[in-house]
Amino acid sequence: MTAALLLLADGRFPAGGHAHSGGAAAAVAAGTVTDVPSLERFLLGRLHTVGLTAAGLAAAAARTADPAELAELDRATEARTPSAALRAVSRRLGRQLLRAARAGWPADAGLAALPAGTHHPVVLGTAARAAGLTDRRAAELAVHEAVSGPATAALRLLGLDPYQLVAVLARLAPQLDLVAERAATATRLPAASAPLLDLYGERYDSWKVKLFAS
Amino acid sequence: MHRDHIADESGAPVVSAAPPGPRRALRIGLGGPVGSGKTATVAALCRALRAELSLGVVTNDIYTTEDAEFLLRHAVLAPERITAVATGCCPHTAIRDDISANLEAVEELEAKAGPLDLVLVESGGDNLTATFSRGLVDAQIFVIDVAGGDKIPRKGGPGVTSADLLVINKTDLAELVGADLAVMARDATAQRGERPFVFTSLAAPDGVAPVTAWVRERLAGWG
Numbered sequence: 413m414t415a416a417l418l419l420l421a422d423g424r425f426p427a428g429g430h431a432h433s434g435g436a437a438a439a440v441a442a443g444t445v446t447d448v449p450s451l452e453r454f455l456l457g458r459l460h461t462v463g464l465t466a467a468g469l470a471a472a473a474a475r476t477a478d479p480a481e482l483a484e485l486d487r488a489t490e491a492r493t494p495s496a497a498l499r500a501v502s503r504r505l506g507r508q509l510l511r512a513a514r515a516g517w518p519a520d521a522g523l524a525a526l527p528a529g530t531h532h533p534v535v536l537g538t539a540a541r542a543a544g545l546t547d548r549r550a551a552e553l554a555v556h557e558a559v560s561g562p563a564t565a566a567l568r569l570l571g572l573d574p575y576q577l578v579a580v581l582a583r584l585a586p587q588l589d590l591v592a593e594r595a596a597t598a599t600r601l602p603a604a605s606a607p608l609l610d611l612y613g614e615r616y617d618s619w620k621v622k623l624f625a626s
Numbered sequence: 627m628h629r630d631h632i633a634d635e636s637g638a639p640v641v642s643a644a645p646p647g648p649r650r651a652l653r654i655g656l657g658g659p660v661g662s663g664k665t666a667t668v669a670a671l672c673r674a675l676r677a678e679l680s681l682g683v684v685t686n687d688i689y690t691t692e693d694a695e696f697l698l699r700h701a702v703l704a705p706e707r708i709t710a711v712a713t714g715c716c717p718h719t720a721i722r723d724d725i726s727a728n729l730e731a732v733e734e735l736e737a738k739a740g741p742l743d744l745v746l747v748e749s750g751g752d753n754l755t756a757t758f759s760r761g762l763v764d765a766q767i768f769v770i771d772v773a774g775g776d777k778i779p780r781k782g783g784p785g786v787t788s789a790d791l792l793v794i795n796k797t798d799l800a801e802l803v804g805a806d807l808a809v810m811a812r813d814a815t816a817q818r819g820e821r822p823f824v825f826t827s828l829a830a831p832d833g834v835a836p837v838t839a840w841v842r843e844r845l846a847g848w849g
């Protein structure tokens with residue numbers, strides 16, 4: 413069970429995440445992320461807002477293989493993503509993850525039945541369930557992605573010291589666990605949002621020159 | 627709903643006797659260092675083949691949509707046949723380790739402009755180690771140029787040694803940069819054995835002809 417979790421969490425898992433910065437590229441351009449301390453604040457904000465929400469959705473998706481319930485969770489994701497650009501990104505990353513997850517667990521009927529273009533957190537939860545993981549593990553995957561993707565992107569964009577970044581991520585690790593626990597045990601789906609990330613998502617979408625897809 | 631495979635009741639993919647639909651397009655990747663002439667080759671191939679074949683192009687610019695825009699500006703294909711993929715600082719990852727964004731792009735092109743006969747995937751320029759995954763393309767062309775120095779074939783690397791076709795472009799510049807084409811030919815043969823290479827000058831009229839001929843052979847084999 414742990415091995416499957418590591419497989420899904422591995423940055424080398426071919427689900428397209430490497431080309432996305434989770435708002436870090438726009439934050440760097442806006443001058444709000446300039447160094448390791450400001451990156452740490454950015455990651456913390458992401459974790460407790462969109463990270464928590466994605467984790468709640470992924471955990472809920474991991475608890476069911478019912479297509480109607482998954483469709484409802486897809487609508488819940490849509491409603492929690494005010495930026496049209498970020499909704500499109502979530503659907504695209506969902507498609508890319510679905511391709512890899514179906515390759516990994518080809519016999520899973522839930523993955524086979526999930527429509528292409530389902531939002532990323534719902535696909536993530538379904539992939540976790542197909543891999544035999546609990547809802548808590550699905551939430552952990554979501555918070556891990558919410559933080560590690562933008563951390564790597566900022567490292568590349570700013571040429572940060574990777575060891576300082578390791579220190580930040582290790583310091584944040586207990587908080588990731590807490591947020592995942594909160595998300596997986598919440599009685600109602602979380603709906604925490606970060607308006608600045610939505611604005612960044614919209615603004616970045618219109619750029620001509622960009623390294624990352626979002 | 628989209629399914630990649632025909633499945634039996636257990637959900638396991640089964641091999642069917644009849645093909646599940648129209649044959650997908652042949653996919654050819656073009657890799658090689660920045661500035662060697664990949665976009666120019668794509669443009670010339672499109673001009674040479676567009677009258678008889680249904681074509682699509684995916685570009686992987688490193689940080690702009692410059693290549694896609696070049697192709698649009700020069701109207702080598704209709705806009706719905708060209709698409710650009712952003713690769714997040716890692717052009718080689720997007721063609722080798724995690725090909726999901728490029729696969730999506732190819733499939734979207736086929737859905738939008740299809741059915742297609744041939745899809746050309748241009749890599750963002752990279753170093754000599756970048757090669758395409760067999761999961762993304764059916765054949766790959768590695769483009770280098772004489773202006774990069776006549777040592778490049780000797781230096782080898784996966785692109786030079788293992789690409790299905792090696793293109794040594796800009797032969798018109800050989801004299802100007804003091805590149806010895808005979809040396810390049812000898813080293814290319816030594817590195818590649820039986821695998822073909824061609825010299826091109828895209829500055830000359832129909833300079834892409836040797837590449838076009840090779841692509842036609844691949845298409846004939848594709849059926």
Ligand SMILES: Nc1nc2c(ncn2[C@@H]2O[C@H](COP(=O)(O)OP(=O)(O)O)[C@@H](O)[C@H]2O)c(=O)[nH]1
Nearest residue numbers: 660661662663664665666751795796827828829
């Ligand atoms: N002299 C000469 N220039 C060429 C040739 N092929 C391409 N170029 C030029 O080389 C430059 C880079 O070509 P491009 O196709 O954009 O390279 P890419 O980065 O590999 O896509 C452009 O200015 C082209 O016009 C050639 O055969 N001879």
Ligand SMILES: [Mg+2]
Nearest residue numbers: 664665693748
């Ligand atoms: Mg180019």
